[in-house]
Amino acid sequence: MAEHGAHLTAASACEDRPSIFEVVAQDSLMAAVRPALQHVAKVLAESNPARYSVLWRWFDEIYALLDLLLQQHYLSRCSASFAENFYGLKRVGPRGRRPRLAAAGLPRKPHWKSLCLLVLLPYLRTKLEKFISRLREEDDYSIHPPSSSWKRFYRAFLAAYPFANLAWEGWFLAQQLCYILGKAQHHSPLLKLAGVHLARLSAEDLQAMERKLMDTGAIRPPPSSVTERAWSAAKRVLGGLAFSLSTGLSVGVFFLQFLEWWYSAENQESIKALTALPTPPPPTHLDHGADSPLLPRLKTACPLCRKIRTNDTALSTSGFVFCYPCAYGYVKSRQQCPVTGYATELQHLVKLYMPEN
Structure with a gap:
């Protein structure tokens, strides 16, 4: 049995192809960051509605903008999303083309495809789920007559959405199963749509990224025109903002994982067992x-x-x-x-x- 399952880890260790555990972990990373930031926005809005209620009302748009800056920064600097770079992965073009170093960034077409699928698609899906939830509430308390065309349309839409969502999730599951069995190059259909696949960072990639980071801080000749100076300043501000955001998220990810472990049921049982007072002996009369x-x-x-x-x-x-x-x-x-x-x-x-x- 162990021999049949050895390809889950051993097969990927001998080449740059990541294991299923690595790719699933990086997929779930951003899914854990979003609820945490949403909870922070909710707490701030409840503590001071006059000042922070805008964070809660426009959270989806603010998060999408920050996510856009973050993913743009990593795609251009590391050829990977934030989560993929966090786990030491990079995005590579089709097999037939000449491989590029991660520090060189993705080609233009895969870059913009990746950016849209990383930022725009999750944003649209979040909006769709909220729209579905609002439709279900309106269906329970609707004032439209049962025979109206609008009522029939969105009831049919509500009835079809679970099946469409099931097909979407089944597509991802089937792709992951094919990736585990070595029948597919991509573990996610989104990577296939973007025209890239994931690979591990090599030693040359790490050295190139270090050199690029050092070159960024080197002294460069000042721009000649006002437009060039303004554009250079804007790029430095956006790059600094993206770097600060990525550094904060990197630290926050460790903090979130620590909190998840700390408040887990198993750890709480261990803490109670260690801190509980011993049961007093029965009284001796x-x-x-x-x-x-x-x-x-x-x-x-x-x-x-x-x-x-x-x-x-x-x-x-x-x-x-x-x-x-x-x-x-x-x-x-x-x-x-x-x-x-x-x-x-x-x-x-x-x-x-x-x-x-």
């Missing part, structure tokens, strides 16, 4: 001595005065029940439970009210 009296045989009697309890009061530290005056006086003078000896304060007295009272 002495035959003599006023500090630890014997419990009376009669269950309704007070362990201190040995009479029928009045104003029943329990100690939350031990659970034993006494008369209120007996427990109050004993705890006030000795700060411990009369039976178990556990440290007890007056705030641990809990009065009990019986049904007959």
Whole structure:
């Protein structure tokens, strides 16, 4: 069985073709970043609606703009999206063409195709899902007559959308299965539409990107015209913004993964097991001595005065029940439970009210 599944990792290790685990991990990276940023925008909008409510109302557009800057930066500098570069991958053109270094960027046509499929398609899909959700709400509380053409149209649209979504997800699943079995070059149909496939970064790619980063900070002759100076300044601002965003996301990804691990059910069980106080031993009753009296045989009697309890009061530290005056006086003078000896304060007295009272 292990021999049949060895191609999942070993086959990809001997060449630049990434494993299915790497490509699925990079696909899920941006899917985890978006909800986190959306939650931050929601918290800010709820804390100060007058100042930050615009972040929540226009979150999709703001996120799409930031995503556009981020992906443009990485596609032009590293020939990969942010998530792909994070996992050490790059986008490569068709097999027949001469391979290029990652620092050289993608050719123009694959570059713009990749940018549209990375930014525009998720934005349109998010808007479509919100539109579907709004249509379903309107369908429940609609004022249109049942026989209207609009009502029939969007009911048919709502009925067909789950099947279209199932076909879309099935297409991706089938492509991934073909990639696992070595029958396909792309794990995602979007890569096939963009005309690229994924490969691991080589040592030459890393060296070229380091040289390009060093050359970026080198001293260059100042631009001659005002237009060139303005365009150069705009490129530096956009590049700095994209670099800051990518650095912040890189740190934020580690932070999100740490939070996901910290609040996972398994880790919480481990924390509770490590920090939980040990269960106290059962009380040892002495035959003599006023500090630890014997419990009376009669269950309704007070362990201190040995009479029928009045104003029943329990100690939350031990659970034993006494008369209120007996427990109050004993705890006030000795700060411990009369039976178990556990440290007890007056705030641990809990009065009990019986049904007959």
